[in-house]
Amino acid sequence: MAVAQRSRTSSWSAVLKPLLGQGALIALLLLVAFAAFRYEGFLSAYNVSSFFRYNSMFMLIAIGMTFVIVTGGIDLSVGSVAAMSSVIAALASPYGLLAGLLAGALAGALVGLINGLVITRLRVEPFVATLGAFLGARGIAQLASRQNAVSVDQNGTFTKLGQGDFLGLPIPVVLTLVMLATGMVLLRYTRFGRYALSIGDNEDAARLMGFNVDSVKLGVYVFSGLLAGLAGVILASQFGAGQPVEGVGWELTAIAGVVVGGTLLTGGRGSLGNSMVGVILLGLIFNVLNFENGKGIISIDVFWQNVIRGVFLLVVVVMQSSRLARDNH
Amino acid sequence: QGGALPKLAVKPKYRVCFNQSEMDNPWRLAQTKSMQDEAKRLGWTLIFTNANGSAAKQAADVRSCIAQRVDAIFLTPREEKPLTPVVLEAKRAGIPLFVIDRKVDEKVAKPGQDFVTFIGSDFYQEGQRAAEWLVKETGGKAKIIELQGSTGSSPAIDRQKGFADYIKKYPGIQIVASQTGNFTRDEGRKVMEALIQAHPEATAVYAHNDEMALGAITALETAGRKPGKDITIVSIDGQKSALDAIIAGKLGATVECNPRFGVKAFQTLKDYAAGKKVAARLVNEDRFFDKTNAKQMLASAF
C-alpha cells in the first residue's frame, strides 16, 4: 500500500471519484451494448436468464471471496467445496428441497470453519490452509460420490432450486440477490463487516484496538464456505447431479472477478457490487464468444479463444488499474 | 417428457452447434477436426464451443446455442447426468439434438424421443475387448497394472468395469495396482515409474487410453523392462502413434475408439431432416489393432 499513505485527494478528484475505479463497469456496459447491437437473441429473455442462472454460482462464490479478500486473505478451496457440496446436496435431495439445500450449504460452511480454524489457531497462511482444503474437499467429493456423478432426486422439489423461477426470476438469481443484499448489509452496517475491513487494512492495529480478530476471520471463512456450498447446491439442482469433478478453476474465476471489480488483494477495501460486475464481465466474454462464432463470419479458431479471453482480461485489468492508480495519486 | 422430437426442415445449408467438452488430448482434437472438416466440406456454419472440461460450462454453452436458435445441436457430453437437463431444454426449444461419443442419462432423456440419436462407441465393451485380448495373449496368467482415465469420467468408469467384469472368470489374472493417469502421457509415465518400482512382479499393463500406454512404455524402458517382451500392454483408442508402437513391438494391442464423427453425424442429420428413419442408437463399429493388422491400418488411424 505504498501509494495509499501518500495519497491526498484534491477537490478535483473528489468530484470524479465516483467515476474512478469503475473501469469494470464501463467495460461491462460497452460489451453489453456492443453485443446487443451485433447479435440477435443476445438480450432475449432466454439468454439473459440462462446466463444468470449459470453465473449465479460464480456470483455467490465471489460474494464470499470478497469478504475473504477484504480481510487480506484468500480462499482457494471454493471450487472443490462447491463440487463437494453438490455431491452432498444430491445425496440429501431425496429428503426434499430443504434437506438438500441445508446439507450442501452446511457442508460448505463446515469446510469454511476448518479453513478458519487452521488459519486462526494453527496460524497457517490462508493460501496454504485453503490449498489444503482445495485438495481435501475434492477428496471428500470423490469419496462421497464414489467417483461418479450422483443423480439428484428427479421427482422431488430439489431440482426447482436450480431450474425453477420465483416471481419471474430464476431461483438461483433470487438466491444470489438475497445473499448479495445480506453481504452488503454485513459489510457496511455491521461490526463484523467493519472489522473484516479493518483486519485486512492492518491486522495488528485491529488486534490492538481490541477486536476479536480471530473470530472475525473465522466468520469470514465460514461465510465463504457457506456461499461456495450454496453454489454447489445450485450446481446439483440446476444440472440434476452432484458433480465431484466440477468446479476446477472456479477459485481463480472468483478471485479474478473480485479483482477486476477493483478490490485490492492486499485487503482493507472491497465492494460487493463491483465484484458482481467483475464476475459478470468475465462470464460474459464466454457468452459473447459463442455468439460471435454464431455469426459465422470470422469463426474464431478454437485455440484463439483462450488467447482472446486472456487479452480481454488484460485489457480490463489495465483499464481498472490505471484508474485505481490515478485515484491513488 | 412428452411431445415428439422437433422437426428439421430440409435445407441446403444448416447452422449447427458442436459443443465440445474439452480439447486437451489427441482424441478430442481429432474429434473436433473431423466435425469442422465436414462442416467446411458441406459449407455449413458450425458454432464451436469448448467447455474446458466443465460439464456445467458445457451446459451453459448448449444454452447459448439454443439462444441463437441454431438448426441443430451436436453435443459430446462431458458427463452423463449434468448434461441431461439441457438436452431436454433443447427439445423444449424445438431444436433437434444429437448426442455423440459419451452418453447422457438415458433414464431421463431418451434417445429417439427426447433427442434424435446417440452416436458413439461402447466403452464397457472396449474394456471387455481389451481384457479378452490380454487373457488370450497371456494364457490366462497375468499380474496387471491398470492406468485409469480421469477420475469420474464415463470412459474411465466403463472401461474399468468392462475389463474387471471380464477377468472375473480368470483366477490367474489379477490387478496388482490401479491408479489414475488422467488420460495423459506425462502422468501415465510418472505413475508407471512409481508403480513398476513397487510392483516389479507385474507382467501386464492395461491403460484406458493410448496416451497413457505410451507414457508407460517410456517408464518401463527407463526401469529396464522390455515392453512387449517381458511385459504385455493393451490399451484403447487406436491412434497412429499407438499403432507405431505396435509395429515396433512395444504395445501389444489397442481397441479402436474412433473419434471421427464428422461424416456420420452430419449424414445422420441430413437423413433426419429428410424424414428417414434414424435409429435411436448408432453404435460405432470399432476395429481392433494388434501386430497382425497394425501396418495395414496405420494410414487409416487417427
Next chain:
Amino acid sequence: MTEDALLHMSGINKAFGGVPALRGAHLKVMRGAVHALIGQNGAGKSTLLKVLTGAYSRDSGEILFDGQSVDFTSPKQSQLAGIATIYQEVNLVRLQTVAENVLLGHEPRRYGMIDWKAMNAQARDHLNKIGVNIDVTRPLASYSIAVQQMVAIARALALNAKLVVMDEPTSSLDEREVETLFQVINQLSHSGVSVIFVSHRLDELYAACSDITVLRDGQTVYEGALKLTKLQLISTMIGRNVQEVATQGQTGFVRHQHEDEVLLDTRQMRRAPQVQDISLQVRRKEVVGIAGLLGAGRTETVRALFGAEPAHAGEIHFKNRSVRWKTPSEAIADGIAFCGEDRKHDGIIPDWSVRENLTLALLPRLTRAGIVNRAEQQRVVEKFAERLNVRCASYDQPIRELSGGNQQKVLLARWLCMRPDLLILDEPTRGIDVGAKAEIQNLISELAGDGLSVLMISSDLEELIEGCHRVTVLRDGRTVAHLSEKELNEESILSAMAHGSAADPASGEQERVLVNAGGTTSGGLHDGR
C-alpha cells in the same frame, strides 16, 4: 496510599527469546494522576505498557487494576476493563474513515446496524474536543502522521476509560497540538481518570505530569512525585551522575562555519497539490532547517526533491548542475540521502537484521562484481551502530524486535554511512531519548564540519534554533520566509509559520490545514489565512 492506586504492576518480568526486556519492573499509578513513564530507548517502556494491556503476555509478576488482580490476555480485555491505549506506532486502520477509526468497536447502532450518521457526528465531537476539525468521512490515510496521532488520541478518549495509556503521543505533534492535548489530559485527570504518559521531551512532562516512573534496562530505578530537575531525571535515566550529564548541554549541536558555495538550489519547485512554490538553498557544510505547521508541505517538499514523488515543475540545481531526479536512486547516486518521517512504512524492513537494514542503501558500494563484500559490510555496521549506540542483542537481530528509538538510530546510520553530500532528515530525532538525541545532533554537527550539508525538518523548534544555520519556513506549500542565524528565535519562526505571507494569496482558499486549536488560547496561530 496503595488503596488510592488505580494500577499497581509489580515484579514484572518479560524476555524475548531469552533476552530480558523487563526485569522486575514496577509501576504504580494513582487515581486521577498523570503519570510520566520515561527511560532511554529500549528501556522497556512500551513493553511494560503492552504487558499491561495484554498485547504481550508477561513471564511473571502481578498486576492489580482497580483493586483486582488482572491478567489480560488480549487488548480487548484490557479495553473492556477500562484501559484505553495509544500505542507508540500509530496503530489505526488507514483505509477506513477517520470516524470509524475513532469509534470502531463501539459504533453507535440502530436496530443492530451501524448508524453512520450518528457515528460521523460523534467522531466529529470527539475530535473537536481535542481541537481537530477535519472531514471525518475521509480515509485516515489521507492525513499526515500528526493528524493520525490526534485521531488515535480521540479514539482513546472516546472509550471513556478509567486509565488512558499514551505511549509517545506527542512525537509527531507540534507545540500547539501538544498544548491542546495537555488541556484534555488535565480535564481527564480532574474527572478522576488516570493517564500514563510516555515522552522523550522532558519539558513536556513538567507541564503535564504529577508523578513519574523511570525505567532503566528493564528495571524501575525511580518512582515518585515529579520533583526532580531535568538534569536529575536524565542522570537517573542513563545511570550516570549529574555532573557528567550537565557537561553535555541541552542539545548536542556545535555550529561549524559553512562555506559559501551553494550546493542545492531549488527555484519554484512544484508538485501539486501539496508543493506549490518552493525555493530554497543549502550551502556546503550548512545545516538548513525547514519549519512549518502541520500540513505545510514540508514532507512533500523533501520527497519531491529526493525524487520519491518527483517535482512537476521548477528548477533544481545541485552542485551547479541542473537536475530533476525521477527516482530516489538517481538522487542517491548524486550524493543525496533522505531519512523519512514514517519509520514503519518507509524505513525499516521489519524481518531484516540490524546489519542488513543499516547497509541497505550502501549495498551497491559494498559490492564488487555483483557480490556483496561481507567483511566490509560488517565493518561499516560495527562502526556506525556503535557510534549511534544502537541497542540490540546482536546485529543479526531482526530490526522489528528493536525498540522504536533504536530502530530510528539504525535508519539514521543507514544514511550516515553513505557519506552523502546532502543529508535530508525528516524529523530525525523523533522518539529518540535525550541522551541519544544529543549524540545524533553531535554527529550531525560533526559530519557538517567534515563537509556534509543537512536539510532538516523538525517540529522541535529548539532543535531548529540551536542546530541550524538558517531556517526556511513553509506555509501552504510555499516558502514564506528564510530566517538567517541572527533571526532565529522561537517568535520569528512561529510568526512566519502562521502569518508568513504566501506569494499567491489565492492559495489560502484551499481547504488545507484543518487542524486548529478549537477555541483554545492559541487558536489565533492557526487561522492565519
Next chain:
Amino acid sequence: MMVANPKLPVQRPTVLLTQHSALLALLGLILFNILTTPNFLTLNALNINMTQTATILIVAVGMTYVIATGGIDLSVGSIMAISGAIAPLLFISSGLAPTLGIPLAVALPILAAGLCGAFNGLLVTRFHIQPIIATLVLFIAGRGIAQVISGGQLINFPDERFKFLGTSSILGVNIQIFLMLIIVIVAVWVIRSTLFGRYVVAVGGNPEAARLSGVPVVRTKVIVYTISGMLAGLAGLISIAVNNSSDANLVGQNMELDAIAAVAVGGTALSGGKVSLFGTMVGALFIQLLRYTLLVKGVPDSVALMIKAAIIVIAVALQYRRRK
C-alpha cells in the same frame, strides 16, 4: 549502556528450525518408505524420485524468487507449454541441421519464456496489476498461445536427439538432477551473496523502504519474473524431452500449484521478504515423495487427496509453532 556485543553468538533458532520441520517431515517419509516399501532403497527409486522432482523444483526456484518479492506467478505452467511448443518447430519442422536446430531449440524457447516472464513483470510494475491477476493473464492466454503455435496437435518427435535433456546423464547423474542441483546452488548463492539477491528480498520486505533506499524496485521485479519465466521455459523443455512429445494442452498443467506448495512447505513466507531456497528444495522433494508413497501404497485418489491436504497443512503449521 548495554550495547550489542556482536562477537557473542546469539541463538537464532528460527531459521534453522523452520527448515528443519520440513526436513523432519521429509526424513520421516523416507524412513516410512524404507521400512514399508519394497525396493525403496534402490538407485532406481532414488532416480525416479529425483527426476520427477526436477521440473517442479526448477520452477519452484523461480517461484521462490517471485514470492520473495511479495508476488506470485500463476503462469509458469502455460509458459512451460509455450516453450514446449516452440522447441519442436526448431528441431523438427525448421529444416535446420540438427547441430544448429537442437541448440536453437533449447535457447530460443527459453528466451521466449523469459519474454513471457518480462511481460508479467511489466504488468506488475508498470501497470500496477496485482501479481495473481497479472500472471493469470498468461495463465489463460499462454496456453492458448502454445496451442496456436502447435496447432493444438500433440507433436511426437520422430528422432530421439532432443531426448538428451530428459534422459542423458553426466558422470552417472541424470541431466535433470544435475540441472536441478546447479540451479538450486546458484539460486542460493545469488540470494545470499549478490546485490541483486539482497534487492529481491528487500523489495519483498518493504517495497517503499527499498525504493527510498535506492533499490531499483521495478527492475528487480521485472528480472525476477523473467527468471521465473526462463526457469519455467527450461522445465517445459525437460518435460517434452522426457515424454518425447509435446502436447501444448497438457505440458505444465497444475505446475503452479505444485511449485507454490513446495515453496510454502519449505518455509518461505508467501507474503514476501523471507526466503528459504533450501526449504523449497526440501518442500519439492517432500511433495514428490508424498505423491510417490501414496501411489505405491495404492491409496485411492480420493483418500490420497485428503492425506496430501492434511500433511501440507500440518507441515506448514509446524513451522509456525517452531517459529513462535
